[in-house]
Amino acid sequence: MAAVREAVAPLDLARIRADFPALARRVNGHPLAYLDNAASAQQPAVAIDAVADYERAHHANVHRGVHTLSQEATALYEGAREKARRFVNAASPAEIVFVRGTTEAINLVAQSFGRPRLAAGDEIVVTRLEHHSNIVPWQLLCGQTGARLRVVPIDRRGVVDFDEFLRLLGPRTRIVALAHVSNALGTVLPVAEFIAAARERGIATVVDGAQAVPHMPVDVQALGSDFYAFSAHKMYGPTGIGVLHAREPLLAAMPPWQGGGDMILSVSFEGSTWNHLPHRFEAGTPNVAGAVGLGAAIDYLGRAGQARIAAHEQDLLDYATSKLAGIDGLALVGTAPAKSSLVSFTVEGIHPHDLGTVLDSRGVAVRTGHHCAMPVMEFFGVPATTRASFGLYNTREEVDALHDALLHAIRMLR
Amino acid sequence: MDLSELYRDVIVDHNRSPRNRGRLPAPTHHAEGDNPLCGDRLRLDVDVAGDVIRDLRFEGSGCAISTASASLMSEAVKGKTRAEAAALFGDVHRMLTGELAEAARLGKLAALAGVREFPARVKCASLAWHTLNAALAGSRAPVTTE
Numbered sequence: 273m274a275a276v277r278e279a280v281a282p283l284d285l286a287r288i289r290a291d292f293p294a295l296a297r298r299v300n301g302h303p304l305a306y307l308d309n310a311a312s313a314q315q316p317a318v319a320i321d322a323v324a325d326y327e328r329a330h331h332a333n334v335h336r337g338v339h340t341l342s343q344e345a346t347a348l349y350e351g352a353r354e355k356a357r358r359f360v361n362a363a364s365p366a367e368i369v370f371v372r373g374t375t376e377a378i379n380l381v382a383q384s385f386g387r388p389r390l391a392a393g394d395e396i397v398v399t400r401l402e403h404h405s406n407i408v409p410w411q412l413l414c415g416q417t418g419a420r421l422r423v424v425p426i427d428r429r430g431v432v433d434f435d436e437f438l439r440l441l442g443p444r445t446r447i448v449a450l451a452h453v454s455n456a457l458g459t460v461l462p463v464a465e466f467i468a469a470a471r472e473r474g475i476a477t478v479v480d481g482a483q484a485v486p487h488m489p490v491d492v493q494a495l496g497s498d499f500y501a502f503s504a505h506k507m508y509g510p511t512g513i514g515v516l517h518a519r520e521p522l523l524a525a526m527p528p529w530q531g532g533g534d535m536i537l538s539v540s541f542e543g544s545t546w547n548h549l550p551h552r553f554e555a556g557t558p559n560v561a562g563a564v565g566l567g568a569a570i571d572y573l574g575r576a577g578q579a580r581i582a583a584h585e586q587d588l589l590d591y592a593t594s595k596l597a598g599i600d601g602l603a604l605v606g607t608a609p610a611k612s613s614l615v616s617f618t619v620e621g622i623h624p625h626d627l628g629t630v631l632d633s634r635g636v637a638v639r640t641g642h643h644c645a646m647p648v649m650e651f652f653g654v655p656a657t658t659r660a661s662f663g664l665y666n667t668r669e670e671v672d673a674l675h676d677a678l679l680h681a682i683r684m685l686r
Numbered sequence: 687m688d689l690s691e692l693y694r695d696v697i698v699d700h701n702r703s704p705r706n707r708g709r710l711p712a713p714t715h716h717a718e719g720d721n722p723l724c725g726d727r728l729r730l731d732v733d734v735a736g737d738v739i740r741d742l743r744f745e746g747s748g749c750a751i752s753t754a755s756a757s758l759m760s761e762a763v764k765g766k767t768r769a770e771a772a773a774l775f776g777d778v779h780r781m782l783t784g785e786l787a788e789a790a791r792l793g794k795l796a797a798l799a800g801v802r803e804f805p806a807r808v809k810c811a812s813l814a815w816h817t818l819n820a821a822l823a824g825s826r827a828p829v830t831t832e
Contacts, residue, residue, distance in 0.1 A: 622750075623725075623747070623748060623749035623750060623753075624725070624749075625724055625725075625726075625749040625751075625807075625810065626693075626749045626750045626751070629689070629692065629804065629807070630689060630693075633689045641723055641724060641725065642722070642723070642725060646722070649725070654725075655724075655725025655726075655727065655747055656724065656725030684689070684693060684698070685693065685698060685701070685750060
């Protein structure tokens, strides 16, 4: 990242911030410092407007009508798919399945790819730092097939133990599922190395990319992943839409996981035939508006420049890390050398929920709780943490606001 | 938003130095409360003689509101009959949800009145009381207010 930082001109933060209407808000009498981007990021006006424009002028069902609006809606929807393809450098738009989000994507892979292939005694390998959405679908699959879940440990910094990962890959391992970036700790996993090791052994790989795509360029062909999932709302798009990238040969061999309209070529009571990829996996009228918003968010990220964003967020992370280190009794949870731009921490003597309430009274929005990663909390022996997560529009001044609000909370509650 | 309404001095004091913290050597009743989303966890030991709550202790970890509420509750119900404790819970619940006009008659417990302005925190303040209910009812399953 350091090399990237020197190579590009910095973001024009004032202009960027003006693109996001929500950032102009005041909360409880203070300027909003929105530091909960890992939960959901704010949307630029261009994404909001793209959705509104679709709803006002082009709304219709897709892939069906011969009328003008339906053709426009179809063009917008398929246009968004092409943007998503380019965004992760997929080989073909047939590999881009629109889903509700990362959670649905992983469930789709578990049920459509995993369930027919796994038998009792087979193994699925996940890491200790996964979000619940990359644990529970596999547990359900284990319950259905008799497969076993194996967990790769992490160390006190929140780094996944690669040697232990290699040891866990055995003759019965069928699937490796892992996060690209940890939502609770910020750890960036060297997923390419994990994937290469799995591929050498003929094991399928599933990457939860929800926390990666807003922060770094992702190239699924370079990574070599079989499945890569992400959500629009973490990358400045709307909720309710996400992408499953699946390599075409795998997708082509998978049965549909939901039946309905749009996923069939023909239906009769003697039997039905499935539509082409990727439509086979998109039963029912899709979230056209969401796809349009996602496409606009992808365009926005492209214009801002992913290398510039990465450099800016690294600066915020470095600044926040050193600033928070000066607070008495504050302990960072997650100190991996390769980290995405979030800080998860505890403050001695103050419960995260009290911190969250006091910070909110100062206009500082953070997430408190277990971050849908209870095994991570258990590993670090804490019930919950406070997490400040940064996006491309955050500033050093907002880190200062966080710092000052934390001191205020400590004066008030400790 | 007036935070001093939520974190009144009594709350901050009971959070810093909770009363009746710990375990009873031989409780007649006990129960666990758990709000996993918040990370609030509570174990409550109760010693009931006849119909009277003779003693109680709690331990666990939680936010200032849940800890102070457990501490205040432990003082308020000690020596009360089951029926009196249940009636008090009814009043506290109405106070937390803004349905009790006269919070002052609840004495120190009235310090929790500010919670009604923070709906997300009502579950924190009511966890100890629900856990007490479960303990007295002999319930084995952990209680949650989420």
